[in-house]
Amino acid sequence: MFIRTEQKAATRARILETARKQLERDGYDGTSIRSVAGEAKVAAGTVLLHFRDKQDLLHAALFDDLETTWARAREVSEKKMQKKGSLERALTALARAFFDYYAERPALSRALLRESLFAAPPWSQRFAAQVAEVHAHVAQLAGAAKSRGELEADVDVALLGAAFFSFYYFALMAWLQGGHAHPLQFFERLLRQHLDGLAPRRKR
Amino acid sequence: MFIRTEQKAATRARILETARKQLERDGYDGTSIRSVAGEAKVAAGTVLLHFRDKQDLLHAALFDDLETTWARAREVSEKKMQKKGSLERALTALARAFFDYYAERPALSRALLRESLFAAPPWSQRFAAQVAEVHAHVAQLAGAAKSRGELEADVDVALLGAAFFSFYYFALMAWLQGGHAHPLQFFERLLRQHLDGLAPRRKR
Structure with a gap:
């Protein structure tokens, strides 16, 4: 047996x-x-x-890979956070791990996005759970940045996590559609603008 | 004839x-x-x-509708900008026009996103040109906000336009996947955090 x-x-x-x-x-x-x-x-x-079918095979192939990538990315981003003490560096390291994975398999990545963005259960739930884990990690990193005074005390860290994913997916889509050769750089610029803040009237 | x-x-x-x-x-x-x-x-x-085929028909049906939605949205966002003088209101009005369109046709919207995110030429170029027009409009609104002192003088307005689209697509995807019942509210919260700024150390 x-x-x-x-x-x-x-x-x-x-x-x-x-x-x-x-x-x-x-x-x-x-x-x-x-x-x-x-x-x-x-x-x-x-x-x-x-x-069950080809789509099931595609989802399984990618899900396993993303699990491995995520385990590595989590570790690297935590180290960046402890060592350099910068949320921006930690979040960039996290995104880099995933972008590096996609860059190695551009055709597979294209298929992934197309098929998995609208996956049916049970894959939709598995992918959603994976995203929720990464989101919780981002919120946790943001919480640590807050307690170090790197972020305002009233910053909504869950919302910051959603902004992280907004930039991540947008850079990824732009890259897959051929609009941006360097998704990580594009992501970094978006994240920096978000973290820098734009409104001069805000009380500090 | x-x-x-x-x-x-x-x-x-x-x-x-x-x-x-x-x-x-x-x-x-x-x-x-x-x-x-x-x-x-x-x-x-x-x-x-x-x-040519069913996909061509889908793309044409949506493209025409989006053109109409966009013409209306452009006008409304410009009025908001002139009247209320707030970039946040103008950008929210712009996003609202599109979200309202999708809300009326949820199944069609789902098909749109799935099929058009990775459309082949000539549709990929037509959709890209449409996005580029909206992007230029957002940058123009941001430029006007800058000259009124609503934004810092050094803000990259093209990048702000990319952030607008990041939030717009993320809220739209979350809604289509059943994660958020109110995409406009989610979009607004993301945009507000972006415009508010997060880093307390920035010189003002």
Whole structure:
């Protein structure tokens, strides 16, 4: 039984890795359950034991990758925060980890955004939970910045987290549509304007 | 000749109106060239004389509507700016016009975002030109706010325009995904935080 579970996990991992490779190389439309099965050297029925359909396979492939990216990004952003003590640096480090991931797999990223922005359950819930975790982390970093006096005491940190995602998605979309070659720089400029503040009349 | 051109335009308009109705009622997958032709009382071939395929029809239906919405929104936001003299009010009025349009056609809006975010040429260029026009308008409103002393003299108005779109798209996506019942309120809160500024150390 133990061996069978191990084998099953190994097969699942091999299918996912093959799917990632094909999606990046051949695009979403050029990838099929059959082509993935062929290259992973398993029967199409085996792929369908693990994944309901092609979209399920795409979501699983990306979700796993994003989990790994997020675990690394969380660590890096926390270190930046402790060492440099700047919210801007911490948030930039967080965004950079994700942008770096997408830059390595532009075709896969395009498919991800297109398919996952309007994913159906259960994937919509899983992606939403992932976003909620990152959002909570951003709010936590902002809270720490507040207690250091880096932000006004009345700043809504949850709202700041939403602004972080606004800039992150906008830079990502602009990059995927070919409008901006450097999404991180664009993100950084937007974030800086947000953190700097614009209204001269505000009491300080 | 004149009558034929008139007739052609009237047929095109009737096809578009029927398409909008069907897309809203039956969704993107439930709409076809054939079903639109049937309800508009024209041959399927006639629809295909005007539109290449279903996606072309969707894009044309939305593009025309957005043009109308935008013309109205531009006027309202300019009036707000002249009368109330507040950039925040003007930008909120601008966003409200679009959110109101989407709220009237939620299913169509969902299809729009899904299909048009990654539209191929020529639609990608047309949508990009539309966004560029709105962006220029936002920058112009921000420039006027600057000369009235409502914004710091060194504020990058083009970047402020990008922030406007970041919040607009994020609120729109959150609404379409069921995360926020009131996209305009969410947009307003994000915009206010951006305009208020967050960093207490900034020299004033």
